[in-house]
Amino acid sequence: MPRPALAASRAIDILNFMAAAPLRGYSLTELVRQLDLNPASCHALLGAMTRDGYLVRAQRGRVYRLGPALIAIGHAALQCHPVVAAARNQIALLSAELDMDSLLTARLDDRLIALASEGPGRLPGLAVGQRVPLIPPLGTPFLAWANDREVDSWLAKAAGAIDADRLRQSLAMVRQRGYAVTQRSPEQAATGLAVLGMAEEPLAGEWQKRVAERIGQMGEDYLMIEAQPDRLHPVMMISAPVFGDDGAVLCTLSLYGFDRPLPLSRIAALGEAIARHCRAASAIPGEPDKQINEVGRG
Template sequence: MRTSPPTTRVLQVLDHLVAAGGRRFGLSQLARELDLSKPTCLGILTAMTDGGYLLRDPVTKTYGLGPALITAGRVAQEGFTAAGLARPLLEELAERYSCVCSASAVVGDQIVVLERTGPGVAGQRYPFAPPVGLMYVLWGPDAEFERWLAKPPTLPVKLNRGRLRQVVAECRERGYLVESLTLAGVRLHSLLAGVAAYELPAEVRDLVGQMVSNLGERFYLAEDLAPRKKQPVNFIAAPTFNATGAQELVLTLSVGTTITGAEIARRGQALTDVAAKVTASVGG
């Protein structure tokens, strides 16, 4: 696949400013943090400012996001009505459990976070290929699950297909997925956020691959979720469906600690209730 280095540099600047959550940057700081030459960085900033995508403060000579992005964002969001409807419900859930909740979906060949409560911003992207993405095909047709499973993995990963299919069957019946909390899993998501993992140096991919456990073992089965048994949980995920019955969004509720099976069930039911409301609101 051909890429355009100049376009990549523009996206670098835009992603950096979005991730900064409203902070403003001077030319020298941006060039240094993005490893760009000052002339190259200045050319990008000037063009984006002229187009209204950035604003330059004439006093501090710093750059921030501009009004043209508001229009672009509104148009883009119209294609993801369910995510907007999910936000107030996720905010209530986040307040109840003092956690971060999100709504995400597959857009093209990437997973995109469309809504997020708490720290951080929406817009994070992840490659849609093993070991990331099971929950986006879990509640869909078996053919979609098989297509995802057949994708070249972004990182080396063991595939215990028997256990993975058991996870799929149980989660379809239960209505939600529970991922275990491991340092490797947390670091994996941090690495893959906004990164083209296929382009990582081979030695880095192999090293990270060694951190990742068997894909099926990252998720709990019913036997692991006895009411009094405690388990370290990263997050719980549940699907919403559109008017055609296809899986549309994945809603997640972060946990990040050890809780009992009974508490997992309570939070899982609360999340599936929110997902059901979102589904109903879009005629799903």
């Protein structure tokens, strides 16, 4: 049997892997190959997780899927984080109000994770459970209110050449507006394809490396800094932060799936609408929510 600490780590890897593509089922052979696990240890872990309801095994095809015990755990986790739970409700209201796709994202140390999504699904986006690295130029709504040490650490993780002053300027603009705007570009489109590919191979090293490389190639032009009022802007996403009681950013609400360029006035109206829903979520008392940004920090 594997060592207890190692077994726990492997079990977490299995759950994270399957959560990133929850509609798929995985055989023992696939999990062993994708996660580089010992076959005997993996078989023992799958058996234990299936007995406790964390996984279910289909007799036909002999594949494993996420089990019902995780639903109860998810509901319990939302009770621990009432502001995040409120934000989850707000993206549903936001999508219904604007008839657009919306996304709830949280920070897990040096990664971003999609917690929930709503909307008509006109364009593909990050799937719930998927994670992407928190490296420039991604994550400005989380970093705009961070301290200098956190910002410096974020800048140091860039996967390509960056203009640090330009990125700092973008953070200041996010603080000033109260929301972040990212622009659609060929580089962003290539990154989107790489991220969507991770839905098939959620933790595969090849995809992770490709995503990081693509993000690094997006550059500072991905961020809308100087917006010209007399032109249309090809918007990728508009995001605003949800704050906890201590002023830290707990999560972000985003709109995406824009099928045409937008004038600055429309961008501002959408940004204000998102910020309004974020304020509604932040108004929920939620002391335990302070702990969400400590995930992964030991």
